[in-house]
Amino acid sequence: MLKLAIAGKGGVGKTTLASLLARLYAAEGNTVLAIDANPDANLGTALGITQDELRRVTPIAEMKELIEERTGGKPGTTGGFFKLNPKVDDIPDRFSVKKDGVKLLVMGTVKKGGSGCICPESTLLKNLLNHLMLRRSEVVILDMDAGVEHLGRGTAASVNAFIVVVEPGQRSIETARAVKRLAQDIGIKKCYVVGNKIASDADRQFITENLPDFELLGYISFNPKIAEADRKGISPYDNDTKVVSEVKAIKERLEAISR
Numbered sequence: 639m640l641k642l643a644i645a646g647k648g649g650v651g652k653t654t655l656a657s658l659l660a661r662l663y664a665a666e667g668n669t670v671l672a673i674d675a676n677p678d679a680n681l682g683t684a685l686g687i688t689q690d691e692l693r694r695v696t697p698i699a700e701m702k703e704l705i706e707e708r709t710g711g712k713p714g715t716t717g718g719f720f721k722l723n724p725k726v727d728d729i730p731d732r733f734s735v736k737k738d739g740v741k742l743l744v745m746g747t748v749k750k751g752g753s754g755c756i757c758p759e760s761t762l763l764k765n766l767l768n769h770l771m772l773r774r775s776e777v778v779i780l781d782m783d784a785g786v787e788h789l790g791r792g793t794a795a796s797v798n799a800f801i802v803v804v805e806p807g808q809r810s811i812e813t814a815r816a817v818k819r820l821a822q823d824i825g826i827k828k829c830y831v832v833g834n835k836i837a838s839d840a841d842r843q844f845i846t847e848n849l850p851d852f853e854l855l856g857y858i859s860f861n862p863k864i865a866e867a868d869r870k871g872i873s874p875y876d877n878d879t880k881v882v883s884e885v886k887a888i889k890e891r892l893e894a895i896s897r
Contacts, residue, residue: 639668641771641796643780643789643826646803647813648678651834654864654874655803656781657684658885661875664739669776671730675745675767681781682744686873687737695735697746698766699759704729711758720758726766730774738873741776764790771796784813785820794824799892801830801855806841811848818852828896832888833857853895856888 640663644656653676660672674681682692698704705713711720734741745763770778771793789797800821804810818829831852833845837860846854858881867877874881 639775639777641778641780641798642801643782643797643799644801644803645782645784645817645821647784647805647810650803650805650810651858651864652676652803653681653684653781654881655801655832655834655858655885655888656681656779657873658875658882659889660685660740660777660779661738661873662882662886662889663777663779668739670740671734671770671774671776671778672740672742673745673767673770673778673780674742675780675782677747677783679744679746682735682737682742683868683871684873685737685740685742686871686876687735687742689871691735691737695742695744696733697744698729698733699746699763701733705758705762709758709762711761713757713759720761722761724762724765726762726769727773729766730770743770764793768793784817789824789826791824794821794826797826797828798896799828799830800826801832801892802852803832803834804845804849805835806833806837806844808848811845814849814852829853830855830892835860855891856884858884858888 644652646652656672660670664670672681672685702713708724709720730743734743802814802817804814814831821829829852831849832855833842836842836857842857861878861881863878864874864881867874
């Protein structure tokens with residue numbers, strides 16, 4: 639099944655794209671697992687999950703008892719002895735929340751020692767992500783930040799497409815180039831771009847001229863209804879047919895060039 643990783647500079651619209659793709663695949667009858675691996679975790683809101691439900695969701699990285707049970711190591715420590723291959727296969731179904739055919743799993747971040755630390759929580763997260771990308775049969779959509787720390791070389795081999803979301807601005811373009819270099823370093827070959835917050839033909843031209851070595855999947859227009867959906871606490875999928883149509887075209891383009 640399809641495995642997608644979506645990255646880009648903060649605020650460019652990664653989560654909007656991830657949520658809309660998840661809802662579109664679920665609407666087709668697919669089982670979809672949406673993974674929030676972004677430090678600024680808000681994929682649940684974009685999927686339309688209520689704040690009451692989200693308050694009951696604990697990020698996996700913060701489940702101290704689970705981490706210690708599975709790894710044998712105390713969270714927040716480095717060194718010492720703990721399992722490098724802990725059991726993780728039951729975690730997605732036990733700790734995800736479901737909405738409109740999409741299961742959301744919030745990974746959380748390792749707050750001590752950095753994302754690359756050799757610690758129980760980092761080990762559990764990396765093993766969990768390996769399981770999600772290599773062993774699960776669902777469509778998996780990973781909403782991540784501009785780094786690729788969550789993806790090791792083994793995991794990267796299972797990613798069907800790495801999508802970088804950009805907006806018309808130099809900082810976004812620079813981030814996209816950096817993300818592509820990082821992705822290539824771990825063996826990800828298919829790296830695509832989606833332009834977001836597009837208000838004119840000049841915006842489209844800016845992106846194509848500045849990212850000539852990326853394959854373009856399409857554009858999402860600047861759309862006040864996306865922000866409106868966020869204020870209402872609903873998914874943009876349920877608030878505006880235009881953005882749904884634009885992301886559906888991006889999805890179809892991705893499927894066409896991936897065959």
